Amino acid sequence: MQTVPEEWIYPVGRFAAPETLDVTAFEDAIREIKVLPRILDACVENLDEEQLRMPYRDGGWSIQQIIHHLADSHMNAYIRCKLALTENDPVIKPYDQDLWAETNDVLLVPHNYSITMLHALHHRWAVLLASLSPEQRLRRFYHPESEEYVAIWEVALKYAWHGRHHAMQIRSFRSRMEWL
Template identity: 50%
Template sequence: MKMDLKYPVGKFKLDGEMASMSDGWIEEIGALPGLLKQAVSSLDDEQLDTAYRPGGWTVRQVVHHVADSHMNAYIRFKLALTEENPVIKPYEQERWAKLPDYGLPVAISLTLLEAVHSRLHTLLSGLSAADMERTFIHPESGAVKVGENIGMYAWHGRHHLAQITSLSKRQGW
């Protein structure tokens, strides 16, 4: 069976009850910064500037994207927990990946991700069952429950980590 280079862990799907899965997802979110740092720690600039698949982002862009995406997620969680069905602002991730800050050393985004995830993990670990049912409105996707969004971001981190680790394995790094 051929590996899907774009989605090495498959696409996100909600399997089972959110309540029974949320603790595991929250722990995944807490562990991501360390795993991502470990995955890129031995890579040099040439390797960091290698696309994980033909037509895909470079490892460097992936790391910066995860930091940007998870900062947005943190704000979305806070909005959903403090407002009634807030409409969130989507962003053009493909365009963001072309901005000058995506050329910075990955250590900057790894530090940022560690800080965001420290706060995010603490926030999510303290949620009640009622909090998990709160929603925000995504203009393209409609209503998204906090509990489902936890799963989506656990998957998101796993997804991008696997893009990097599978590239490293394929390249023998």
Template identity: 40%
Template sequence: MEQNIEKLKYPIGNMKFPEIVSKELLEEWILDLENLPTNLIELVKDLSAEQLEEPYRPGGWTVRQLIHHIADSHHHSYTRFKWALSENKPLIKAYEEKDWSELFDAKTAPINLSLNYLSALHAKLVYLLRGLSSDDLKKSYMHPEGNIEVTVLENIYKYAWHSNHHYAHIKGLLDRKGW
């Protein structure tokens, strides 16, 4: 049972930044970010209000909460990219994602609010990422949890992984339920 929960929590495996990143791999990550809004919209467009209230795993967020979480998280990510690119190793502000997922909007707002926002946000993000130089990819921010330095390149990977991770949560639920 515990192994099944781990598979439900991490359907694409844990995040592990590769030692070597080719230009092709970087472009794959940027494509993942570019395609997320369209893929997510296509995945959830026919879900009923009842289906949106289904958790992706026991004790997990509902589909509605996941969609709003992705928008919230990627909003933070975009800001982190901008800070890293325009300041010298800025200390970013972390946020309590679990607490945010319990807020009124995350539990009740129409998913189109976050889906539309993700479409615009990712269009801006991808445009920014495709214009970065190799020096830009080395710029970084400091994460206050553990005082960890995160490069722009690592952040691209993190949010490509994050996109695929939560997409797989929803896809796995739909597949298991036969929706």
């Protein structure tokens, strides 16, 4: 396997969490979460089945797997936010995203089902996040893999980055392949 350039893996850079809540960054994250499904629509526009099944880099996921991964991952993040709002410091259940990317639904179901899911999910998520009081933004859950508490505001920033990250992987792959 050849060495893959860092910018192919992290085209928008690696996620760097701020130390404290920045209200402007939180509001920007809500806007990014809200528009991601429309951005993904544009990212996959006019791609055929063969193109959708091609990995965006050597050893990486296909475009179809990325889209399904976003639905799986963001659904989990939304649920984790709801748990943090309704329970005191709940312990969340980690999952293996690489194994999830190989399940039959990811391999057999067209990507547009997950984009449709993301349209509804992201609308609800953005409404929920925008409605939070300053105290609710600080509510958190415990992640046993990283052994740390994660606040809802951090989740919003991370998943805004996560959507941008994967959308740019698809865009830069399209550009490298000259699928403009």
